[in-house]
Amino acid sequence: xxxxxxxxHPVTSADAVGIQRERHLRAEQxxxxxxxxxxxxxxxxxxxxxxxxxxxxxxWLATRVAYVIYTYxxxxxxxxxxxxxxxxxxxxxxFDTRWFLLISQxxxxxxxxxxxFPLYPTLIGLVxxxxxxxxxxxxxVFDGVRLLVAFGIANAATLLAFIGLALLAAHEYREEAVARxxxxxxxxxxxxxxxxxxxxxxxxxxxAVFVLYFARRGSWKWAALAAFLAGLxxxxxxxxxxxxxxxxxxxxxxxxxxxxxxxxxxxKDLPGxxxxxxxxxxxxxxxxxxLWQRFGTPLVWFNVQGSxxxxxxxxxxxxxxxxxxxxxxxxxxxxxxxxxxxNVVPLAICLIVVAVSIRxxxxxxxxxxxxxxxxxxxxPVFSTPELIESxxxxxxxxxxxxxxxxxxxxxxxALGHLWAASGLMVQGGMLTFFFAGRWIA
Numbered sequence: 001x002x003x004x005x006x007x008x009h010p011v012t013s014a015d016a017v018g019i020q021r022e023r024h025l026r027a028e029q030x031x032x033x034x035x036x037x038x039x040x041x042x043x044x045x046x047x048x049x050x051x052x053x054x055x056x057x058x059x060w061l062a063t064r065v066a067y068v069i070y071t072y073x074x075x076x077x078x079x080x081x082x083x084x085x086x087x088x089x090x091x092x093x094x095f096d097t098r099w100f101l102l103i104s105q106x107x108x109x110x111x112x113x114x115x116x117f118p119l120y121p122t123l124i125g126l127v128x129x130x131x132x133x134x135x136x137x138x139x140x141v142f143d144g145v146r147l148l149v150a151f152g153i154a155n156a157a158t159l160l161a162f163i164g165l166a167l168l169a170a171h172e173y174r175e176e177a178v179a180r181x182x183x184x185x186x187x188x189x190x191x192x193x194x195x196x197x198x199x200x201x202x203x204x205x206x207x208a209v210f211v212l213y214f215a216r217r218g219s220w221k222w223a224a225l226a227a228f229l230a231g232l233x234x235x236x237x238x239x240x241x242x243x244x245x246x247x248x249x250x251x252x253x254x255x256x257x258x259x260x261x262x263x264x265x266x267x268k269d270l271p272g273x274x275x276x277x278x279x280x281x282x283x284x285x286x287x288x289x290x291l292w293q294r295f296g297t298p299l300v301w302f303n304v305q306g307s308x309x310x311x312x313x314x315x316x317x318x319x320x321x322x323x324x325x326x327x328x329x330x331x332x333x334x335x336x337x338x339x340x341x342x343n344v345v346p347l348a349i350c351l352i353v354v355a356v357s358i359r360x361x362x363x364x365x366x367x368x369x370x371x372x373x374x375x376x377x378x379x380p381v382f383s384t385p386e387l388i389e390s391x392x393x394x395x396x397x398x399x400x401x402x403x404x405x406x407x408x409x410x411x412x413x414a415l416g417h418l419w420a421a422s423g424l425m426v427q428g429g430m431l432t433f434f435f436a437g438r439w440i441a
Contacts (some may be wrong), residue, residue, distance in 0.1 A: 048166070048176055055429045056166035063187050066195050070428065072398070074435055078252060082373060089147045091435050097198040101146055112308050114291055119232035120200040124150045158195040158202035166210035169403050172362075181416060182406025183214045189402070190342070190421035191392050191441055193431045198369040201396050204234040206398045207366075211240050215247045215364065216286035220272060224279040231283025236394060237300070239371035240280050243364035248273045250364075311379035313388075319380055322387050336385035342430075343391040343441070347373060353401045365400035372398055393441040 004015050005048035032344050074195035075087055093101075100118045104125035108114055127149045160317030162183050174177030186192060194201045214223035227244060252269045256295040279337040297303070305311040323344060330337040354361075380387045395401075434440050 004404065021090045029413075040120055049170060051168045052170045052176055052179045053163050055176070056183045057159065059180070059187050060155075063192075064155060064196065065158070065191065070431065071435075074093055074211075075434065089144055089151070092151070092197050093401065094197070094434060095149075095439070096200070097150065100150060100198060100200070102148060104128065104150070108291075108294055111295050111300045112304050114279070114295065115304050115309070117200070117233055117235065117301075118287060118290075119229060120153065120203050123153050123203075127198040128293045129154065132191075147198065149181075154198050154200075154202045155196060157206045160194070161202060161209050164206060164213055165399055165402060168209060168213045169406060172403060173407055175407075177405075177410040177411065178407045182403050184397075184416070185406045185419060186399075186402045186408060188420040188427070190423050190426040190430060191346075191396060193427055193434070194393055194396060194441075197434075201393065204230060204236070205397050205399070207233055208237075208240065210364070212245070212368065212399060215244055216362065219250055220276050224276045227276070227279035228283045231280035232287065232413065235284065236372065236375050236397065237280040237283065238376055241367055242278055242371060243279045243368040244279075245273070246278050246367055247364040250367060252296060268425040278353065305379060310381050310383055312382065313379045316374075316377070319377055319388065322380070322382070326385070326387060330385070339384070339386040340393045343386045343388050346392045346395050347377065347388070350398050350401050353404050357404050361400060361404060365403075369398050369400050379417055386434035390441045 027392075060215055071088055075091065095185050096116065099113060100121045101124065102109075103113055103116060103118075103121035108118075124146060128146045131145055132148070165186060166179040166183050169182040170176065173179075195205065207226050209229060210226040214220070214226060223244065227237065227240050230240060246255075248269075250271070253270075254273075284302055287297075287301075291299040291300050323340070326336075326340055327344075330340065350369055354366055358366055372395065376391040377388040381389045403421065408420055430440050
C-alpha cells in the first residue's frame, strides 16, 4: 500500500527520487547483516557505533582492573621478598615474555629467538629507547621499564582488538547487544589472560580482527596493511590469505558465473587482489630475508620449532588417533587429562560453532577459523600430555567464533552467564598456575 501522503498530493519526479531514497535508507538500516550473497554495507548511523566502541573499551578496562586486583591478592598471600611494584611486574614475566624482552634489548642473537616474530619486540625496543634506555650494562631500573612498556603495548593492542571485535559484530549483526556480548565472550575465554600478559597474542588478535573488519567493509588498503602487520607478528597470519582471497573475489564478482562472459573486465581488479592476498606472505618473506642475512637460512624460525620445541608436522589422522588414545589411557581427573582437555575442548567448540553456523556466517570467516584450527594442531609435541600444545592459546584469534557465541548469549542471557562464570573461574585457576611459573599453553 502506498503512503497516504503520496495519495493526497501529486508527486513530482524529484519527490519520487526522495521517497525512494528514504525507503532505501530505511530498509538498509533494518536489514540483517550482509552475507556472502550480497555486498558489505557501511554501518547505519542509528546503530550507535560510539556506544559500541565505548562498551568494548569498558570491558577492556573492567578486565584490566580485575587482573590488577587478582595479582595483588596473589602477591598479598604469597611469599615474596621483592619490592611490591617489582614483584607485581615480575609475576607476569613468564615464558615468552622473557624472549620478547631479550630480543627488544639485544636483537636476534640466537637462532632460537627467531621463533618470536619481530613486530612486538621491535615496538618494545623503540618505546623503551625513547624513554632513555642506553645500550650498555643491564640496568635493573630499565629492566622494569622495559617490562612495563611490554605490558603497555600488549594491553593497548588488546584494547584495539576488543574495539575491532565489537565493530565487526556490529557490522555483521547490526545489534549493539551482540557487539557487547561478543567482547565479553572473548574476555571470559579461559585463556584470555594471555591478552593481558606481555605476549604477542594481543597484537596479533588486533591485526587479525581488523583484517576481517576492513575486508568485510571493502576497505582493501587498510585490510592489506593489517594483514602485513599480522604477518610481522605471528606466522599464523598465513591463515588470513584464503579468507582475503575469497572475500575480495566475492565483492568483485569473481565467483559468479557472469565472470566467464566478461573475464577481461575483471582483470583490472587483479593487481588490487594480489596486493591484498600477498600482504601477509610478504611480511613473512621480508622477515625471512632478514633471517637469511643473520643466520644463513630464511626458515630458521620454522626449523627451531622442531629442533628446540620438538614440534613435528604430521598428518591430521595421526594427530586424531594420538588424541583418542590419550583420552582413553590417561588417568581420570589427572593433570595429564586436564592439560589435554584444556586444548581439545576449545578446538571442539570452534569446530562445532563453525559446523552449526556455516550457512549463516560469511564463508571468509569459515575459512579463517578452519585454517586457524589446522595450524594450531598441525605440528604437535608428542613429549607433552596435551599433544596439541598451545592450541587453546592460538585459538584466541578465532574472532568469528566469539561473534557467533556472542550472538547466542545476547539472545539467551542464561547461556551468557554460564559462559562468563565458568570461563572466568577457569581463567583464574590457569592464571594462578601461570604466576607460579607452571606451563599452561
